[in-house]
Amino acid sequence: MYAIDKLLLENKAWAAEKKSDDPEYFERLSHLQTPKFLWIGCSDSRVPANEITGTQPGEIFVHRNIANMVIHTDVNLLSVLEYAVEHLKVKHVIICGHYGCGGIKAAMTKHDFKQVLNMWLRNIKDVYRLHRDELENIKDEEKRADRLTELNVKEQVMHLAKTSIIQRAWKNEQRPQLHGWVYGLKDGLIKPVFEMGADTHIDPLYEYDDL
Numbered sequence: 001m002y003a004i005d006k007l008l009l010e011n012k013a014w015a016a017e018k019k020s021d022d023p024e025y026f027e028r029l030s031h032l033q034t035p036k037f038l039w040i041g042c043s044d045s046r047v048p049a050n051e052i053t054g055t056q057p058g059e060i061f062v063h064r065n066i067a068n069m070v071i072h073t074d075v076n077l078l079s080v081l082e083y084a085v086e087h088l089k090v091k092h093v094i095i096c097g098h099y100g101c102g103g104i105k106a107a108m109t110k111h112d113f114k115q116v117l118n119m120w121l122r123n124i125k126d127v128y129r130l131h132r133d134e135l136e137n138i139k140d141e142e143k144r145a146d147r148l149t150e151l152n153v154k155e156q157v158m159h160l161a162k163t164s165i166i167q168r169a170w171k172n173e174q175r176p177q178l179h180g181w182v183y184g185l186k187d188g189l190i191k192p193v194f195e196m197g198a199d200t201h202i203d204p205l206y207e208y209d210d211l
């Protein structure tokens with residue numbers, strides 16, 4: 001049997017098990033989703049949002065990309081954010097990076113990954129440049145990558161706060177709370193590293209005063 005066929009077979013077994021545990025399960029979920037959380041995580045296959053947080057289908061709205069970036073020209077990310085905040089009315093937005101992230105490590109090299117990846121990784125290099133002094137004081141390369149992972153998560157949370165989507169929800173509904181987390185591949189634990197709530201003020205240059 002090919003590996004791809006195994007996925008479909010496993011799916012059948014999973015659906016049957018869910019249904020035998022709870023006959024109404026699919027019927028109920030098909031009517032509505034009311035997740036309280038938006039998860040913006042890395043595409044890395046080792047960081048599945050539901051599994052590591054013990055949540056079920058219906059509980060977390062998910063967006064993933066390489067190194068959990070929030071880029072202001074990314075229509076995909078922005079439409080997920082707008083839908084989650086304005087329509088699903090999520091209470092929390094979580095940016096979850098992870099130690100050992102290949103995207104972070106790649107951005108620390110001088111290797112040419114060809115244009116599209118170079119373009120994406122450039123955004124991580126910009127975070128490195130902002131924190132160059134702190135990072136270059138860390139001699140151990142793995143520890144430096146770990147710290148860049150934390151700083152990157154913090155910068156991406158701040159990018160969320162720069163959007164009119166978040167600022168409008170903060171002003172009108174005092175939500176969502178923004179969280180920056182880092183997941184450890186080696187121990188399975190999530191470390192909270194940064195947080196921003198509706199009462200936060202950011203650099204006035206980015207604050208809209210006529211929302």
Ligand code: CO
Pocket residue numbers: 042043044066067098100101102103104
């Ligand atoms: Co990663």
